[in-house]
Amino acid sequence: DQQVKQNSPSLSVQEGRISILNCDYTNSMFDYFLWYKKYPAEGPTFLISISSIKDKNEDGRFTVFLNKSAKHLSLHIVPSQPGDSAVYFCAASGNQFYFGTGTSLTVIP
Amino acid sequence: DAGVTQSPTHLIKTRGQHVTLRCSPISGHKSVSWYQQVLGQGPQFIFQYYEKEERGRGNFPDRFSARQFPNYSSELNVNALLLGDSALYLCASSFPSGLYGNTIYFGEGSWLTVV
Numbered sequence: 001d002q003q004v005k006q007n008s009p010s011l012s013v014q015e016g017r018i019s020i021l022n023c024d025y026t027n028s029m030f031d032y033f034l035w036y037k038k039y040p041a042e043g044p045t046f047l048i049s050i051s052s053i054k055d056k057n058e059d060g061r062f063t064v065f066l067n068k069s070a071k072h073l074s075l076h077i078v079p080s081q082p083g084d085s086a087v088y089f090c091a092a093s094g095n096q097f098y099f100g101t102g103t104s105l106t107v108i109p
Numbered sequence: 110d111a112g113v114t115q116s117p118t119h120l121i122k123t124r125g126q127h128v129t130l131r132c133s134p135i136s137g138h139k140s141v142s143w144y145q146q147v148l149g150q151g152p153q154f155i156f157q158y159y160e161k162e163e164r165g166r167g168n169f170p171d172r173f174s175a176r177q178f179p180n181y182s183s184e185l186n187v188n189a190l191l192l193g194d195s196a197l198y199l200c201a202s203s204f205p206s207g208l209y210g211n212t213i214y215f216g217e218g219s220w221l222t223v224v
Contacts, residue, residue, distance in 0.1 A: 004151075034212060043113075043199055043215035044152070089151050096165050097142075097213060099151030 003027050004092050006100035014108050019077040021103050023090035026071065032093035035064060035075045037086045038102070044089060048075070080107045111136065113202050113216035121222045122190050130185045130219045134202030140164075141183040142213060143175055144199040152199055158183055190223045197221075 005024045013019045021035075031052040036044035050057040050064045050073070057064050063076045077084055087102045114133045122128050134141050140159040144152035157165035158177035177183045181202075187194055197220055201213035 006151075032211075036215070043115075043217045046212055046214055049212055091151075093211075096154040096157065096167060097152075098154070099144075101149065101151050 002101075003030075003094075004090060004098045004100040006088075006090060006103050008103050009101070010104045010106070012106045012108060013080045015082055016079045019075075019080045019084065019105055019107070021075040021077075021088050021090075021105065023073045023075075023100055024071060025073075025092050025098075027092070027094055027098075028068075028071065030092040030094050030098075033064070033066060033073050034091045034093070034097075035062075036089045036091065036099075037084075038089060039086050047088075077105075080105075082107045082109050113200055113214055115198075115200050115216040115219050117219060118217065119220045119222075121224060124190055124192060124223055126190050127186065127188045128190060128221060130187075130198050130200075130221075131182065132185070132200030132202075132216060133182045134200075135204075135214060138202035138204045138214075139181055140203045140211075141177055141181065142201045142203075143183070143185045144201065144215075145169070146197040146199060146218070147195075155185070187221075192223050195221060195223045 034049040035047040038044045048062045066073045089102045090100045116131045142157040143155040146152045154167035156175040161177045172188045175185045197218045199218045200216045203211045203213045
């Protein structure tokens with residue numbers, strides 16, 4: 001039973017444009033959400049997080065939006081850079097951390 | 110400061126054998142958790158330890174066990190290995206408890222291949 005879902009396995013974006021990665025969850029009790037970035041042969045690297053009491057959190061080029069009524073969060077990367085090409089995982093915190101299956105982002109130079 | 114360190118980075122085991130994976134958390138972090146990631150999937154929670162006590166367990170068989178030492182490092186043990194145990198095993202640390210609003214930081218992982 002997948003409690004966190006990333007329905008887009010892959011995304012391609014032109015360099016300099018916006019990348020939008022989406023994530024849906026099913027459990028309304030989740031209170032903390034995170035995004036991780038993973039390069040091949042490396043562990044996931046923490047990017048940005050958001051508490052359920054907020055609807056937006058920004059850190060440089062990365063912004064996470066949370067829509068609790070829709071149980072949906074998204075990660076915006078502006079402007080996208082070739083070095084952003086990686087797999088992005090969203091995660092939700094409840095009694096444990098639940099991860100989505102990832103979205104592979106390719107930024108085309 | 111050193112991040113989360115894991116060893117070994119790669120290993121190959123035969124079905125039926127056991128394996129021990131090791132993890133040292135970020136300095137000052139008291140919580141360690143373990144995840145299994147198979148190809149095409151996100152990390153799946155196995156265990157979480159805080160102050161040497163098990164605080165959470167995922168949906169994994171009893172062949173999987175773990176412990177945390179007084180210096181907060183941790184071991185993950187898997188007995189009677191199956192081919193399906195082949196995966197990337199990730200250790201993550203956090204301060205203080207690792208759940209409910211705390212960020213977890215991952216190591217590079219240990220790649221286990223069971224043949």
